[in-house]
Amino acid sequence: MDAKAFLKELIDIPGVSGYEDEISRVIMDAFKPYCHEVRRDAFFNVYGKKIGNVGQKGPRIMLAAHLDEIGLMVKDIDDKGFISFTNIGGVDQRILLSQEVIIHGKERLYGVIGAKPPHLQEKGETEKAVPMDEMMIDVGLHPDDIKKKVTIGDLITFKSPLISLGGNMVCGKSIDDRAGVVMMLETMKELDKLVFSGEVYFVATSQEEVGTRGAIISTYSVDPDIGIAIDVTHGDTPDAPKDETHAMDKGPVIAVGPNMHPKLTERLMNVADDNEIGYLIEVEPGLTGTDARSIQVSREGVPTVLIELPLRYMHTTVETLNMENIRKAARLTALFIASMKEGWEECLTY
């Protein structure tokens, strides 16, 4: 399956943090043709293991891209059947009005998010965002029927399938970080064209959005020599600060800062330069909001790099990505892995 088709499939599958059973199964199936071994742990982390195709001793490398997504959860059902909700992961309440959602109750229920109409708002109210606790989901069923099918605590996902915009841009929900998972699959394909040694674990991690919890477990489990975290970062838009965003058409972003291993990051950049793959640099002064923060301090410490894909409108239903960046990032990552030949340890010495 090509990258865009895989992304389209992935974003439609529910996988709110903590409830990643279904999405993790789909990812296992997708990894199988390219891996020697695929397994899943109790946290719904998916591990795809590829073994090097030459005899040299190489490092154990772990890639991590999270498979969970932000979403909503049922908070209450009122007498008339309107469903109130809260958020799981960071959700801007201002994007919620008029969204289509799926409630994952005893069966899947379609609904739309509404609120009281504007002409009934008090003066000045239209200047304010409608607070999340004044919105509700309308599923169009009788209250008794709803109470049979929906329980407080049921998960809610957005309905916003992938569409293509101009150029190579695509738009939809949960591209954060399903694009990273797609990028890992593309890296597997690239690796199959190269000579590499060692063992590579491609881990689709769970519960990133609520504190990189899947990465904590999976890194301990893999015990890698090198970590490569893959996530999205902010793409440039007119309403966002320039110094916190990245161009959409200049290749993947490589992060620098205390969360990343300086020597390893330098090597990653050298590989990019040697192969004429363009990239941007993101300066992260503290902990990154990615799996890299947990991979780096697993067990006795793991030298880690962070590769990011610029994404506009992160955590909305119209997250927008340049597919070209997946291709470039996958090629760069595969070349980086293949560069770790015998004596690779030297690049880590301070």
Add this chain to the structure above:
Amino acid sequence: MSDLLRRLTSARGVSGDEGDIRKVIIDEITPLVDEVHIDRMGNVIGYKKGTNPKRKVMLCAHMDEVGFIITRIEDNGMLKFATVGSIDSRILPSKRVKIGDKGVPGVMGIKAIHLQEPSERKNAVKAKHMYIDIGARSKEEAEKLVSLGDYAVFDSDLVYFGDGRVKSKALDDRVGCFTLIESLKGNYPFDLYACFTVQEEVGLRGAKVAAYHIQPDIGLVVEGTTCSDVPKVEPHRHTTRMGDGPAISIADLASYSNKRMVSFLIECAKNAGIPYQIKEGITGGNDAGEIQRSRAGAMTAVISVPCRYIHSPSSVMDLKDLDNTVRLVKEFLEGCESL
């Protein structure tokens, strides 16, 4: 039923750009009428000659919808826009649109929550600060796909859900267009003019010239109207209630309904066992205002299908309400000559 409703709601027809929906309506009504007239404003008037014509009855539904118009193409390829018709800009962040005749896909994004100050999240985003992203990297790239003055509609399919509910864009007033088309299947003694008007959402402008042309004795407007029976709204402010049947207007900001017509509509509903409700509150206005005061005046009334979350990509109605609206209009037409 379903297919026609889908064809009507999926067509594009922002006020001033009704070409697409006009084509759909002309195709639908041509087999049902004696003459299709398209006037200078773009109104579609389906004329059905009466069997014994003494009076002229005008049925009216507007075919335009609220939407957007592209006002500027920025150097970075982003599009600035203005709303056409009344849209609460708080519904705009994170929505998809289709632009122009080619339906170029675009999105109305908002910067990520991570890049906002906490206080920003409490304030509404204004349309004038937003933009549409079509994936173009420069003005030149954008200009290949979009021109200034192109119109844009919400990208929102019709979805059947729940217990007989429908979600779509433009239910206001494609439900009225639907009702008119169904009404044209009957035969009546009077001359019937089924009028599908343009530019209702920007000031009832199509109906003004259509009514002048037709000079009706009786005008009945079929609308999609606000349904506010939702949480945080006190029951006495529920203008209409979903599932309670067509809403008959006594008065709104554009017109007072003719009392005899209102009584007759209620009588029709009671005799035929059709549920109905009286629209409470006088907000809004519609084509009846122009029809009533055209030339030397006409008697008018308004009946509406209740629509929740109106003027949004996800407005919702109950199919029973639409069905009962069609029934009530038919009952009305059967006997309205006695008025």
